[in-house]
Amino acid sequence: xxxxxxxxxTALSAALALGLLLHPTELRGELLRPLGxxxxxxxxxxxxxxxxxxxxxxxxxxxxxxxxxAEGQSLETPQAPGAVKLRRxxxxxxxxxxxxxxxxxxxxxxxxxxxxxxxxxxCVGERNHPLFIxxxxxxxxxxxxxxxxxxxxxxxxxxxxxxQHNIFLLVSFFLIVIFTTVVLxxxxxxxxxxxxxxxxxxxxxxxRISYLRHxxxxxxxxxxxxxxxxxxxxSRHLTAWEQIYFHRNSEPV
Numbered sequence: 001x002x003x004x005x006x007x008x009x010t011a012l013s014a015a016l017a018l019g020l021l022l023h024p025t026e027l028r029g030e031l032l033r034p035l036g037x038x039x040x041x042x043x044x045x046x047x048x049x050x051x052x053x054x055x056x057x058x059x060x061x062x063x064x065x066x067x068x069x070a071e072g073q074s075l076e077t078p079q080a081p082g083a084v085k086l087r088r089x090x091x092x093x094x095x096x097x098x099x100x101x102x103x104x105x106x107x108x109x110x111x112x113x114x115x116x117x118x119x120x121x122x123c124v125g126e127r128n129h130p131l132f133i134x135x136x137x138x139x140x141x142x143x144x145x146x147x148x149x150x151x152x153x154x155x156x157x158x159x160x161x162x163x164q165h166n167i168f169l170l171v172s173f174f175l176i177v178i179f180t181t182v183v184l185x186x187x188x189x190x191x192x193x194x195x196x197x198x199x200x201x202x203x204x205x206x207x208r209i210s211y212l213r214h215x216x217x218x219x220x221x222x223x224x225x226x227x228x229x230x231x232x233x234x235s236r237h238l239t240a241w242e243q244i245y246f247h248r249n250s251e252p253v
Contacts, residue, residue: 002121006052009119010045016175017041019168020146025153037145044142047135048120056125057111057238059094086242098211098241099126099221101201111238114199124200130233133194136187143183147176197221197228211245220248 017038021027027034088095089109091102101113103123112126124132150173154166163170193203198219206212212220221244222228231239 002052005118005121006049009048013041013045013048016146016172019172020149020153023153023169025149025169027149037149040138040142040145044135044138047131047138051128051131051135052120052122054122054128054131056106056123056129057113057127058106058125059089059092059096059100059109059111061094098245099199099202112199112241113201115201126238133187133190133233136183136190140180140183140187143176143180147173147180150176194232195225195228197223197231215245216249220245223248 021034021038027037086095086098089102091104092107092109094109096102096109097111099112100109102109103113103116105116106123108123110123110125112129114124114129116123117132120132122128150169153169154173190200193199196219198221202209202212221241223231223244
């Protein structure tokens with residue numbers, strides 16, 4: 001199923017881009033504009049495939065020893081909530097790091113699980129979330145430019161012949177408007193959650209997640225907007241969320 005979704009996305013992107021390049025729009029008559037548009041579409045497709053195919057942060061069985069060490073360290077913290085412990089997944093039987101969750105579609109536990117995205121047919125987790133945001137940003141630029149290009153080719157006239165000649169641009173424009181709305185909402189919501197250092201799963205299921213229910217803080221991972229953004233976009237290694245959690249909960253209020 002996954003490869004069909006990727007093929008459909010790639011084919012739709014290519015068809016829309018090729019149609020806009022071939023129709024009489026503002027892209028005609030110059031070299032740099034159509035070349036820049038084509039390269040931006042190609043960049044968007046490559047980012048999509050990278051995010052779709054890469055490891056989102058699957059928890060490997062060999063990480064269990066590290067997880068056990070983290071649990072031991074966390075339980076040594078005097079002020080730490082005693083009810084919070086790292087648990088073993090009932091599906092893949094690995095010990096889950098904090099903020100990990102099992103995805104039944106991917107059949108793996110995913111570190112800092114955000115959500116399973118049917119658009120990319122992959123989970124969005126700690127390893128591919130920054131690239132997912134980059135993809136959304138590039139995709140939004142492509143859609144805004146594509147919408148402007150499609151609109152530039154529409155010189156409205158009340159005739160059946162005009163409609164026949166411009167049906168592609170009309171359909172393209174309405175599709176682009178829909179996709180732009182979806183991508184913009186996704187990008188804004190994710191940037192907000194990232195600035196708070198929370199995930200879609202944690203935001204939607206706060207009352208059901210044990211480490212959030214037993215925390216003395218509303219969000220034990222929030223370290224301020226700047227540090228949250230830096231950790232998300234600039235950190236080159238996986239984060240030990242247990243250390244941040246127990247350190248934040250042990251701070252005096």
